[in-house]
Amino acid sequence: MQKIRSAAQEMSVPETTGAGPSLSERALGQAPYMESLNPEQREAIESLDGAVLVLAGAGTGKTRVLTTRIAHILGTHKAHAGQILAVTFTNKAAREMKARVGNLIGGVVEGMPWLGTFHAIGVKIIRSHAELVGLRPGFTILDTDDQVRLLKQIIKAENLDEKRWPARQLASYIDGWKNRGLAPDKVPDGEAFTFANGHGQDLYRIYQTRLKDLNAVDFGDLLLECLRLFQEHPDVLASYQQRFSYILVDEYQDTNVAQYLWLRLLAQGGGNICCVGDDDQSIYGWRGAEVDNILRFDTDFPGAKVIRLETNYRSTGHILGAASSLIAHNESRLGKTLQTDADDGEKIMLQGCWDHDEEARVVGEDIEQYQRQGHRLNDIAILVRASFQMRAFEDRFVTLGLDYRVIGGPRFYERQEIKDAIAYLDVVMNPDNDLKFERIFNTPKRGLGDATLQLLHTHARSQAIPLFLAARAVAETEELKPRARTALAELLKQFESWRGLSESMVHTELAELVLDESGYTAMWLADRSPKAEGRLDNLKELVRFMEEFPSLPEFLEHVSLVMDTSSDDGADKISLMTLHSAKGLEFDAIFLAGWEEGLFPHQRHLDETGQAGLEEERRLAHVGITRAKKRAKITFTQNRLMHGSWQTATPSRFIDELPEKHVEVVEAAQSYGGYGMSRFDEKQASFASQYDTPGWQRAQRRHQGGHKTKRGPATIEGELVASSAAPGSGFSVGERVFHQKFGYGAICTVDGNKLIVDFEKAGRKRVLDSFVDRH
DNA sequence: TTCAATCGTCTTTTT
DNA sequence: GACGATTGAA
Numbered sequence: 031m032q033k034i035r036s037a038a039q040e041m042s043v044p045e046t047t048g049a050g051p052s053l054s055e056r057a058l059g060q061a062p063y064m065e066s067l068n069p070e071q072r073e074a075i076e077s078l079d080g081a082v083l084v085l086a087g088a089g090t091g092k093t094r095v096l097t098t099r100i101a102h103i104l105g106t107h108k109a110h111a112g113q114i115l116a117v118t119f120t121n122k123a124a125r126e127m128k129a130r131v132g133n134l135i136g137g138v139v140e141g142m143p144w145l146g147t148f149h150a151i152g153v154k155i156i157r158s159h160a161e162l163v164g165l166r167p168g169f170t171i172l173d174t175d176d177q178v179r180l181l182k183q184i185i186k187a188e189n190l191d192e193k194r195w196p197a198r199q200l201a202s203y204i205d206g207w208k209n210r211g212l213a214p215d216k217v218p219d220g221e222a223f224t225f226a227n228g229h230g231q232d233l234y235r236i237y238q239t240r241l242k243d244l245n246a247v248d249f250g251d252l253l254l255e256c257l258r259l260f261q262e263h264p265d266v267l268a269s270y271q272q273r274f275s276y277i278l279v280d281e282y283q284d285t286n287v288a289q290y291l292w293l294r295l296l297a298q299g300g301g302n303i304c305c306v307g308d309d310d311q312s313i314y315g316w317r318g319a320e321v322d323n324i325l326r327f328d329t330d331f332p333g334a335k336v337i338r339l340e341t342n343y344r345s346t347g348h349i350l351g352a353a354s355s356l357i358a359h360n361e362s363r364l365g366k367t368l369q370t371d372a373d374d375g376e377k378i379m380l381q382g383c384w385d386h387d388e389e390a391r392v393v394g395e396d397i398e399q400y401q402r403q404g405h406r407l408n409d410i411a412i413l414v415r416a417s418f419q420m421r422a423f424e425d426r427f428v429t430l431g432l433d434y435r436v437i438g439g440p441r442f443y444e445r446q447e448i449k450d451a452i453a454y455l456d457v458v459m460n461p462d463n464d465l466k467f468e469r470i471f472n473t474p475k476r477g478l479g480d481a482t483l484q485l486l487h488t489h490a491r492s493q494a495i496p497l498f499l500a501a502r503a504v505a506e507t508e509e510l511k512p513r514a515r516t517a518l519a520e521l522l523k524q525f526e527s528w529r530g531l532s533e534s535m536v537h538t539e540l541a542e543l544v545l546d547e548s549g550y551t552a553m554w555l556a557d558r559s560p561k562a563e564g565r566l567d568n569l570k571e572l573v574r575f576m577e578e579f580p581s582l583p584e585f586l587e588h589v590s591l592v593m594d595t596s597s598d599d600g601a602d603k604i605s606l607m608t609l610h611s612a613k614g615l616e617f618d619a620i621f622l623a624g625w626e627e628g629l630f631p632h633q634r635h636l637d638e639t640g641q642a643g644l645e646e647e648r649r650l651a652h653v654g655i656t657r658a659k660k661r662a663k664i665t666f667t668q669n670r671l672m673h674g675s676w677q678t679a680t681p682s683r684f685i686d687e688l689p690e691k692h693v694e695v696v697e698a699a700q701s702y703g704g705y706g707m708s709r710f711d712e713k714q715a716s717f718a719s720q721y722d723t724p725g726w727q728r729a730q731r732r733h734q735g736g737h738k739t740k741r742g743p744a745t746i747e748g749e750l751v752a753s754s755a756a757p758g759s760g761f762s763v764g765e766r767v768f769h770q771k772f773g774y775g776a777i778c779t780v781d782g783n784k785l786i787v788d789f790e791k792a793g794r795k796r797v798l799d800s801f802v803d804r805h
Numbered sequence: 806t807t808c809a810a811t812c813g814t815c816t817t818t819t820t
Numbered sequence: 821g822a823c824g825a826t827t828g829a830a
Contacts, residue, residue: 120819149820171820193826249820284819316817416816438818472806479806514806591820610817632816650817673815674821811827 063101063134067094074304074337075099078108078276081297081331083324084306087368088353088656089344089616092306096278097127099304100142101134103276115274115296116145119281121592123614124150127280144274148289150591152252155259155270162263163255164242168460171590172241172248175449176465177201180244183487184236188229195226204234208250209318211257211288214238243494244464253288260295271299282307282327286318294330303331309364310357313610313650315642316635325364342368342656344616346375349662352692353655359687360645378655379663380685381696386419386624389665390426393621396663397432397604400619407433409618411605413654415630419623420606427604434604438611443589447554447565448572452589454544458528459582462496474553476517485509498525524548537582541573609650612657620658622651625666625682651684 067075074084074095086092100116103109118124124146131142144151153171160167172180181197181204203225207217214235222231241247247255260267277297279285282305285293297303305327312321328334342350350370357363383389397410412423420436427434442448450473453466460466472478490500504510505519528544535543545551551569554562579585605617624630631647639646655662670679765777776788 118819123819147820152820173820252820281819313817314819317819418815441818475807477806481806608817610819613819629816634816671821806830808830809828812825813823814825815821815823 063098063105067098068341070337070339070341071095071098074306074339075102077304077335077337078103079302081302081327081334082304083282083327083331083334083336084304084339085324085336085364085366086306086308086339087342087366088308088311088653089342090339090368091341091343092308092339093127093130093280095339096280096304096306097130097134099278100127100131100145104131104135109275111142112144113273113275114142114144114278115151115276116142116278117148117151117280117293118145119147119284121147121150123147123280147591148292149249149252152256152292153591155256156247156252159259159263159266162266163259165247165255166245169245169247170456170460170463171252172246172465173449173590174201175469176246177248179465179468180240181233181237184233184240185226188233188236190226190229195229200225200230200233203230204237205250206318207234208248208254209286209288211254211291213254213258245462246465250288253292257288257292257295260292267295268299270296271301274299274301277301277303279303279305279307283309283312283321283324284314284319285323287320287323290320290323290330297331308366310360310366310649311613311653313613313646313653315639315646321362325362338366340366340368342370342372344659345370345656346372346660348374348377348692349655349658349660352378352662352688353652355689355692356655356684356687357648357652360648362642362645376661377692377694378688379661379696380688380693381663381665382681383665383667385667385669386422386671387426389623389667390422392665393423393623393663394426394430394432396621398430400661401432405618407602407604410621411607411612411615411617411619411657412621412623413607413609413612413657414623415609415632415650416624417608419629423606423623432604433601434606437605437607437615439607442568442571445565445568447568450550451541451545451569451572452586454548454550455541455582456586457498457525458532458540458544459586461498461525461529464490464497467497467501470548470550471521474549476521476549477513478517478521479514482510482514482518498522532582537579537585538573538576540582541576545569609654613653616657616659618659619661620654620663622654622662622664624670625651625664625685626670626679627682628672628677628679629670630682631684648684648687651682 071091075098128145178197178201181200185192185197214231217231274296307324309321309324350368354368383392414420450470453469456463456466486497486500486504489504490497502522505522524547532540554565576585631644635643666681667679670677763777
């Protein structure tokens with residue numbers, strides 16, 4: 031922990047300010063951004079010509095190499111910003127890279143127009159050549175919901191059994207094909223057969239045709255259509271090949287086949303390509319990433335230079351040693367040996383727990399202790415394999431009054447209410463966006479059902495016009511029942527009025543107006559479920575966020591491509607996330623929870639992809655451990671609640687793959703496990719002093735704020751406590767009781783040991799008498 | 806057309 | 821155990 035490391039070697043800190051170049055460096059004409067690089071990093075930055083693969087292990091300064099390389103190209107005037115293509119996977123990575131390049135070359139950079147995600151750059155290219163791939167310029171980008179809705183229609187239209195052949199599954203097949211760069215006619219026969227007895231390929235073809243009719247693309251198309259454009263129009267390809275004299279790729283181990291083909295086409299113009307990645311951190315195989323891309327880089331790009339970055343500037347010796355030994359169990363890897371100058375530091379701690387509640391309790395205690403030692407919550411993260419594991423931790427932190435943030439998780443734009451709101455706005459701007467129109471056509475309920483929709487579809491198809499126009503036509507006729515007809519006419523009238531206002535009105539005001547007049551806000555106001563309040567908040571948040579955009583169309587283009595809103599409020603909070611979303615991050619202290627067979631490695635991943643799956647899970651473990659700078663603790667439980675029933679769990683095989691010399695086992699304390707600890711814990715919680723702490727009060731406020739779902743205040747093992755504390759019998763109607771989860775309430779009926787209680791906060795519930803206490 | 810009850814599913818999720 | 825999707829009754 032008392033690490034001695036020169037500040038200049040600290041890779042994780044963006045090089046913002048600081049001392050300028052030394053006198054000698056200035057005398058040598060050394061650029062300031064080249065300071066304090068190790069020889070391998072320097073080589074990776076200076077090898078500008080030809081193909082270069084930088085194998086950058088965890089914490090070896092990967093991002094720094096990429097950004098410095100860009101700065102170097104610019105600084106030596108090899109190319110100007112518009113000639114550099116730099117691709118990342120996430121918007122976040124793109125933003126960060128932009129900021130860091132800006133810092134390196136001194137503030138004002140005219141933007142790097144071609145620095146962005148694969149998809150963002152794909153759209154940009156397709157937009158400039160839309161007509162060449164059969165699209166009109168203003169084409170829309172479908173999200174997953176739209177995609178599935180469209181596929182469902184197609185499946186239905188083909189008279190296939192929707193249940194036997196779910197649209198969702200077809201969507202994932204199509205995604206898979208697109209990831210591999212396969213157009214409908216290229217799909218291997220065998221695979222096309224796996225869906226709907228050979229209809230798979232047809233359905234895919236029909237889907238593509240429908241997309242063109244709708245003037246729309248899905249995410250996969252952003253690459254696939256780009257590929258097709260390049261293949262069918264060599265002149266277009268050539269122009270881009272000439273434009274991009276330097277290509278840089280981040281996280282190359284995550285590229286799929288389509289992305290690889292795309293890059294190869296662009297690089298073939300003699301372009302200089304530099305890919306940075308780490309085969310040991312490839313964890314998105316299930317999303318189409320091909321580790322093979324990185325494994326056979328030098329055959330794809332003959333004469334490629336491979337540079338290994340093996341000096342880790344992040345973790346202490348024990349942590350790095352454990353991670354390296356673990357990943358050495360994988361067979362298909364290029365092989366790197368990470369080294370550090372750092373001290374050994376603390377060993378990785380390992381602790382077994384009775385169940386997930388105790389696991390959360392143990393972690394919570396450790397965190398409180400760590401905090402007492404003067405560390406910040408911001409430096410702590412909990413990494414889990416699956417998101418359902420998060421709940422136990424959230425519950426525990428709420429009771430302890432520890433602030434936390436969930437990273438990843440259900441994203442803002444994925445929420446139902448946000449998608450609905452955006453659908454409304456989209457239809458205002460694009461009346462021919464059928465899928466969005468369909469989404470909100472009966473939301474809120476306005477008496478327009480399946481029958482009406484079918485009628486509109488028939489019309490639309492026979493006339494080859496968008497649904498919205500078909501709706502207008504149908505509303506003029508007598509085909510609908512009066513009630514539906516009025517409702518439809520009213521909706522259309524509203525849209526036309528909004529559309530008219532969109533010319534003059536400020537877009538945020540228009541959004542509020544649309545949400546109000548459509549009855550959408552009212553729908554949630556009328557909803558008594560606990561979630562409704564949060565949804566209304568989200569809608570307000572959406573409008574607030576829109577202010578950052580000059581106009582509605584620009585906002586809509588943004589949301590179709592950028593699915594994240596990183597709201598980092600800077601407050602001191604524990605981070606809670608899945609192992610997948612932890613890639614690229616680092617923390618002083620890391621808790622790795624739930625290392626049990628079946629959960630981690632995940633059984634289903636193993637079943638589906640066998641050995642390769644196991645290796646990917648192991649890479650995930652490696653990613654997890656290497657997130658830690660100073661401390662890491664692994665926990666596992668002996669009993670886990672899976673799909674509603676308790677399972678006995680065995681420790682993960684990965685645990686036994688860690689060398690003993692790097693691990694310290696924390697013996698389970700006697701009071702841990704089962705009833706003893708639970709009761710002890712409960713007594714603690716009932717001391718008055720507990721209620722006076724700021725943390726408790728924070729927790730209380732949070733409960734009242736309505737953020738909690740029906741689970742109610744997250745008291746732990748309420749069941750164990752209650753069952754041992756309250757011998758069941760003799761409750762009477764009207765009696766006031768307290769329930770661990772639902773709070774206070776009055777008994778409504780008694781039926782043996784079953785009670786129906788009207789709770790003050792949670793409403794009417796059926797509970798067992800052993801779960802409540804007299805009050 | 807709508808609502809309530811039942812059924813089936815349940816890893817990860819950059820765009 | 822919990823959620824979403826689908827079914828069947830009003």
